[in-house]
Amino acid sequence: MTRRPTSRDVATRAGVSQSTVSFVFTGKGGISSATRARVLEAAAELHYRPNLAARSMRTRQTGRIAVVLTTQSLLYSAALLEGATVVARDGGFVVELVTVSAEQAERHLRLREVILSGEFEGLLSFVPVAPELTEETRSSTTVVLSLSEFDDRLHATGQLTDAQPLVDMMERLYELGHRHFLHIGGSYDFPSAVARREAYTSTVARLGVQSLGVHEGEWRAEAGYEIVRTLPADVAPFALIAANDHIATGAIRAAAERGWSVPGTMSVTGWDDLPQSAWLVPPLTTVIQDREAFGAYTMRLLIATMRTQTPPARPDDLQRIVWRGSVGAPSVR
């Protein structure tokens, strides 16, 4: 465990000055290829690597980007994270994962700490960042991109919050003969939950079909279960548009307990394609999101913001519907 070699050690070995070594590694300054080769060789022999803390101190840049997620969302975000990380790495940044509490106040404090610490040049948040916090940290050197903010500022509700698949699913169900619909949504502090609810109500109006209700289901299976369990026994065959697969799974269970056929009595659609969704009885029609591509895109956007470059083009194939057995024509019991 000897001392790590420094640029000075490399310089001595290569017979050049320390600054020349630095120039070689940063690519700055015109170094002749002969000198350059000598330096690189000496560096390789010593297994030299630049000390990032020293570089960071001198340049006042950390090369770090924080990605913020709650533990819960992390469960669904492996691919998203992967996409973002790869883009960041290609851009010369190191990504640090910051998990925060789902609880508002606690999360606020932690985010504040992360932003003010100065350790990060950029922050990509997949959880809402309170406006006050954005205000308070305006003077920080950390460029913050939060997905909810992002929705507002860039009018980019066309991303993960795009509810178009929900409209497509409802139209398909209409074609199959459905005239009664029910919506169980997520938590309405999520833009995506609101977007899906809006898409539902406007599509109900446009198609001229009947809505049996719109409930806030908080993304939970319990909600799907309870709401379907307590529906009138003589309800007309209907299509449940659930905001995610959890809700849909709970609903299917309730239907099974009531002896209702799926999709005949109740057709149902989810969102997210959880691992077990394709294996439910019946398999669940749902929306697959290309989270990796989305993660990559958001990171590209953050980096472009940090460098004040023009934002990258938005990919338009981030979501697609997988049709499975939980959707079919309505049938009399």
Next chain:
Amino acid sequence: MTRRPTSRDVATRAGVSQSTVSFVFTGKGGISSATRARVLEAAAELHYRPNLAARSMRTRQTGRIAVVLTTQSLLYSAALLEGATVVARDGGFVVELVTVSAEQAERHLRLREVILSGEFEGLLSFVPVAPELTEETRSSTTVVLSLSEFDDRLHATGQLTDAQPLVDMMERLYELGHRHFLHIGGSYDFPSAVARREAYTSTVARLGVQSLGVHEGEWRAEAGYEIVRTLPADVAPFALIAANDHIATGAIRAAAERGWSVPGTMSVTGWDDLPQSAWLVPPLTTVIQDREAFGAYTMRLLIATMRTQTPPARPDDLQRIVWRGSVGAPSVR
């Protein structure tokens, strides 16, 4: 976007020397409480925070620990990561997540880079670290703790690979009247899959019951589905011991298609308690792993190693069975 305040700024404002400010923030040196209060006040007014890069350079310590996971394993590791992160933070470390390819050679290169970069004081790997790599990086300042190594060195196969719950479930099924069992395992390059298979076969022998088969199910729902789908129609009521919830879910689907009752004709147990498992029809009996506690434990172990302290005691309540409707007495069709 003004310049960040430094300890010198704080010193000026508090009317002390810069080193006094440093002493206050590191807790070193005997600073009178009056001076201390003045410094802290000035620091608060300026929103001063120590520059970590500068500190790191001076102390030659990075305060960083890398946690290594593959993207795949990340999906199951949210809680694990949370547990580890909290412990690290309490220990004064910052955790950086490093995702690596599941592909061997690529992963090797990346791990090598991470270890040799000198950016991390510790590395906690949930993927195997090749022995050659451990050898090659012996002179690095990064303390490496890999979970596979961990199994060997500390004989700690009693952790996530402990198959005891499987034995308990089989005994309970035996009490309920089951005399026919079937096992669909994971991938046998996972120690946990092997441990579960061994526990199954030895318990079959000990209880003197009949095994309808032992299959390598590669952790996949397809395996559960196919194997149950192709069982003889006149098979005796049996208990399926699936290596995880995916397999169990596929099996339940096959049983439903065959018109078999669960748990009467086929009782079934899984492992992992996936989010939808409690909402299947019937709800799935499974094993809940306290991944958060496990993650916390592994991080404690790493930090103890880094500080050459005695390792922490192993928690013994990392797994527990949740009994749900998929398990019951066998019944004639």
Next chain:
DNA sequence: CTGAAAGCGCTTACAG
């Protein structure tokens, strides 16, 4: 094309 030198913001002996 290359070198000498300043300085990034800290920590920590060393004086006093």
Next chain:
DNA sequence: CTGAAAGCGCTTACAG
């Protein structure tokens, strides 16, 4: 109990 000073390993004007 507090201060002056060296130095961690780099980058980057500034000379030459």
